Amino acid sequence: AQTVTQSQPEMSVQEAETVTLSCTYDTSENNYYLFWYKQPPSRQMILVIRQEAYKQQNATENRFSVNFQKAAKSFSLKISDSQLGDTAMYFCAFTNYGGSQGNLIFGKGTKLSVKP
């Protein structure tokens, strides 16, 4: 069974600094996607970044980037120049081809607080 583990339940960072959120996953599949979703206190789940497993290049989206280590099954999220609006729960998620179509497997989340 596929699993996603986020080992940091809570983190805090000062505004304008950089923070890295960790995520590891377990799968025997070779073709899959990994995601980071953000859920602010208003509860709307927002896609932050996506990584296709077949791509060696790490995905980036403005201040957000990932460090994807396929062999180690690690997928961390780096937030640069943290802003107050980055305060939210961050969920790492996994989905693959085949039988689990439409099924995102989520980690338990990391609560990030950005302090002024």
Place this chain on the structure above:
Amino acid sequence: KAGVTQTPRYLIKTRGQQVTLSCSPISGHRSVSWYQQTPGQGLQFLFEYFSETQRNKGNFPGRFSGRQFSNSRSEMNVSTLELGDSALYLCASSAGLVGPDTQYFGPGTRLTVL
């Protein structure tokens, strides 16, 4: 494009009642997935519908059911509500392509069972 919409946003029911939640996907998306979010269990997959057919199902009892209409709108029904069904129910839509796909979430329906 308009995002995923869910109605109602908040719902209060009593044990034993049934409830129906609605989800309208992003225009052009044919897949709708439902998730239950609770503080204890986190985010858990309920089921996924594509072209009016349930394509995938999570590990939830038969009291949880759903359907999808020809316009891709989806409804989720929970019968004989239990206190433990109190949760945020999220729906997500995607294009429904073969293979991994990106899901976009709605704001959720907060269900409270008394």
